[in-house]
Amino acid sequence: MVAEFEADLARARTREGMAVAKAKGRLRGKQPKLSPAQGKHLVALSWAGQHTTAELAALFTVARSTVYRAVERAGGADPSLVAKA
Numbered sequence: 001m002v003a004e005f006e007a008d009l010a011r012a013r014t015r016e017g018m019a020v021a022k023a024k025g026r027l028r029g030k031q032p033k034l035s036p037a038q039g040k041h042l043v044a045l046s047w048a049g050q051h052t053t054a055e056l057a058a059l060f061t062v063a064r065s066t067v068y069r070a071v072e073r074a075g076g077a078d079p080s081l082v083a084k085a
Contacts, residue, residue: 043074
């Protein structure tokens with residue numbers, strides 16, 4: 001009975017804190033590994049084709065999956081290559 005009451009209080013405090021953070025415009029969750037500028041630079045280097053995915057991951061100190069995700073979000077393959085096909 002007391003444990004349930006304490007759990008309810010903890011949930012209420014958590015919800016209040018989340019509401020305050022949302023009102024202040026703070027992001028919830030994990031921060032992005034790459035800034036928008038870094039993401040654009042990474043995609044440009046990827047589209048240039050001079051570096052492998054592993055090299056780009058090492059260069060930007062991120063995982064290969066992050067490189068793949070950034071390129072996918074930017075539109076996948078190089079638009080100039082898609083236009084030629």
